[in-house]
Amino acid sequence: MAKLFEAIQFERLSLSNKIVIAPMCQYSATDQGEVTYWHEQQWANYALSGAGLCIIEATAVQPEGRISYADLGLWNDEQRDQIKTLLSKVKQLSPMPFAIQLAHAGRKASTDKPWQGRGQIPENDPHGWQTVAPSSIGFGEHDAPPQALSLEQIQQIKDDFVAAARRAVEAGFDLIELHAAHGYLLHQFMSPLSNLRDDEYGGSFENRIRLTLEVLQAVKAVVPEGYPVGVRISATDWMSTESWDIESSVGLSEALEQLGAAYIHVSSGGLHRMQQINVGANYQVPFAAQIKQKVAIPVIAVGLITEPDQAEAILQNAEADAIALARAIQYDPRWPWHAAAALGAEIEISPQYLRCQPHGFKQLFKPFQH
Numbered sequence: 001m002a003k004l005f006e007a008i009q010f011e012r013l014s015l016s017n018k019i020v021i022a023p024m025c026q027y028s029a030t031d032q033g034e035v036t037y038w039h040e041q042q043w044a045n046y047a048l049s050g051a052g053l054c055i056i057e058a059t060a061v062q063p064e065g066r067i068s069y070a071d072l073g074l075w076n077d078e079q080r081d082q083i084k085t086l087l088s089k090v091k092q093l094s095p096m097p098f099a100i101q102l103a104h105a106g107r108k109a110s111t112d113k114p115w116q117g118r119g120q121i122p123e124n125d126p127h128g129w130q131t132v133a134p135s136s137i138g139f140g141e142h143d144a145p146p147q148a149l150s151l152e153q154i155q156q157i158k159d160d161f162v163a164a165a166r167r168a169v170e171a172g173f174d175l176i177e178l179h180a181a182h183g184y185l186l187h188q189f190m191s192p193l194s195n196l197r198d199d200e201y202g203g204s205f206e207n208r209i210r211l212t213l214e215v216l217q218a219v220k221a222v223v224p225e226g227y228p229v230g231v232r233i234s235a236t237d238w239m240s241t242e243s244w245d246i247e248s249s250v251g252l253s254e255a256l257e258q259l260g261a262a263y264i265h266v267s268s269g270g271l272h273r274m275q276q277i278n279v280g281a282n283y284q285v286p287f288a289a290q291i292k293q294k295v296a297i298p299v300i301a302v303g304l305i306t307e308p309d310q311a312e313a314i315l316q317n318a319e320a321d322a323i324a325l326a327r328a329i330q331y332d333p334r335w336p337w338h339a340a341a342a343l344g345a346e347i348e349i350s351p352q353y354l355r356c357q358p359h360g361f362k363q364l365f366k367p368f369q370h
Contacts, residue, residue: 001345002312002340002343002344002345003018003312003315003316004017004018004019004308004311004312004315004323004339004343004345005017005018005340005343005345005346005347006018007052008052008298008321008322009298010053010175010228010230010262010263010298011226011227011228011262012226012227012228013097013174013175013228013262015052015053015097015322016052016095016096016348017050017051017052017336017347018052018315018321018322018323019050019051019052019053019311019322019323019325019335019336019339020051020052020053020054020055020300020322020323020324020325021046021049021051021053021054021055021324021325021326021329022055022265022302022324022325022326023055023056023057023058023101023177023179023232023326024057024326024327024330025057025058025067025068025071026038026039026042026057027068027070027071027113027114027115028042028070029070029071029072029073031069031070031127032073032078032079033060033063033066033071033072033073033074033075033079034072034073034078034079034082035072035079035082035083035086039056039072039086040086040089040090043056043086043087043090043098044089044090044093045333046090046096046098046333047090047091047093047094047096047098048093048094048333048349048350048353049096049329049333049334049335049336049337050334050336050337050340050347050348050349051096051325051329051335051336052096052097052322053096053097053098053099053174053175054096054097054098054099055098055099055100055101055175055177055324056072056098056099056100056101057071057072057101058071058072058101058102058103058105058179058184059071059072059073059074059100059101059102059103059164060072060073060074060075060103060104060105061073061074061075061102061103061104061157061160061161061163061164062075062104062156062157062160063075063129064109064110064129064130064131064132065103065104065105065106065109065157065160065185066105066109066110067103067105067108067109067111067184068109068110068111068112068113068127069110069121069127069128070113071105074100074102074164074167074168074171075160075163075164077167079167080167080168080170080171081171083171084170084171084172087171087172087173088172091172093350094350094368095368095369095370097174097175098172098173098174099173099174099175099176099177099230100168100171100173100175100176100177101176101177101178101179101232102161102164102165102168102176102177102178102179102219103178103179103184103185104157104160104161104179104184104185104186105131105184105185106131106132106133106134106146106184106185106188107131107132107133107137107138107139107143107146107185107188107194108131108139108183108184108270109129109131109132110123110127110128110129110130110131112127119140119142119143120140120142120143120144122144123144130144130146130147131143131144131146131147132146132147132148132149132153132185133146133147133148133149133185133188133194134148134149134188134189134194134195134196134197134201134202135148135194135195135196135197135202136148137194137196139183139272139273140273141273148197151199151201154201154211157185157211158211158214158215158218161178161215161218161219162218162219162221162222165219165222165223165229166222166223169223169224169227174228175227175228175229175230175262176219176223176227176228176229176230177229177230177231177232177265178212178215178216178219178229178230178231178232179232180212180231180232180233180234181232181233181234181265181267181268181270182234182267182269182270182271183234183269183270183271183272184270186211186212186215187233187234187244187270187271188271189201189202189208189209189210189211189212190208190209190212190244190248190252191208191237191243191244191271191272192208192242192243192244193237193239193241193242193243193244193271193272194271194272195208205248205251209251209252209255212231212252212256213255213256213259216229216231216256216259216260216261217259220259220260228262228263229260229261229262230261230262230263230264230265230300231256231261231263231264231265232265232266232267233249233252233253233264233265233266233267234249234267234268234269234270234271235249235266235267235268235284235287235288235290235291236249236268236269236287237269237271237272237275238268238269238272238275238276238277238278239271239272239274239275239276240276243271243272244271246287246290246291249266249287249291250290250291250294253291253294253295254294254295257295257296257297261297262297262298263297263298263299263300263321263322264291264295264297264298264299264300265300265302265324266284266287266288266291266299266300266301266302266320267284267302267303268284268287268303279304280304281304281305281306281310282303282304282305282310282314283303283304284301284302284303284304285301285303285305285314285319285320286319288300288301288319288320289317289318289319289320292318292319292320292321298321298322299320299321299322300320300321300322300323300324301314301319301320301322301323301324302323302324302325302326305323305324305325305328306325306328308338308339308342308343309342309343311323311339312343337349337364337365340364341358341361341364346363346364346365346366347364347365347366348365348366348367348368348369349365349366349367349368350367350368351367351368353365354367
């Protein structure tokens with residue numbers, strides 16, 4: 001049997017296969033950070049895909065933590081209630097578990113929708129605000145300097161991650177992913193390129209990873225026993241100067257495992273505008289493989305994994321335990337179906353679609369087991 005279609009366990013949560021829909025910002029929320037009809041059709045589409053798990057887009061724990069004014073939030077109960085209503089509808093379509101990625105954008109906040117092309121929006125604009133970061137170092141060449149966070153503000157951010165985690169459980173999500181990648185706030189604290197602090201959150205490796213570890217600990221303390229909390233990281237800053245690198249990521253992953261992380265989701269980059277990324281098929285897989293050698297918890301590989309045999313080979317070679325897809329599943333929302341066909345596997349789908357099994361296939365589809 002193809003490894004891609006074997007079950008996998010994230011703590012108490014069992015997935016029917018090893019295909020994970022990675023979080024992808026949709027920039028389609030209301031100005032209040034609430035879901036819209038776009039999310040309704042998008043989540044329904046994900047639910048019918050046949051993937052083992054869907055992690056919805058980066059969802060801010062504070063208004064100032066949004067990447068853009070059109071990002072989802074989970075900083076109040078109204079947002080939670082709307083998400084709960086939508087999630088209860090979507091879960092009628094399939095038994096696929098849904099997860100949420102909790103995030104704070106830090107200095108990369110207050111931007112426009114990417115297709116509008118305006119970059120960072122000034123603080124005095126109705127859609128802009130003052131950004132925050134470990135240190136007052138901007139990301140973009142023309143960005144306004146972020147405000148360096150005080151210890152009191154750092155504590156508030158931790159509290160807001162915890163409050164959002166409680167709401168995520170109440171809304172019906174089956175798993176929480178903490179976003180510590182792509183140059184957003186937790187990653188900003190970890191990289192020496194963006195963190196020049198001289199207190200307990202800066203300087204040494206142990207100090208720079210402190211906030212990420214504290215957020216994980218605090219969230220684990222308020223979710224139910226066995227409820228999975230995973231962490232997405234950037235394995236490297238892709239910089240030639242002293243920066244966050246794979247050795248740092250291995251050390252971080254070992255610490256996260258000790259604190260009960262359900263998995264490590266291995267991406268890369270996003271911290272510095274001068275990054276030099278060697279983009280190509282499987283370009284991040286070696287990082288996942290290096291981390292997998294050092295931890296016993298599952299490791300998820302992601303990044304330009306587009307073909308079924310490519311995904312299967314990563315698992316067969318023990319370079320990762322699960323495969324996350326982002327743009328590939330946007331391009332082909334039935335990618336898991338087509339992967340099952342290509343790999344000779346069987347996949348559970350909605351019974352309404354059973355009759356569309358292509359001619360010549362006898363056991364490609366079986367109905368969802370609700």
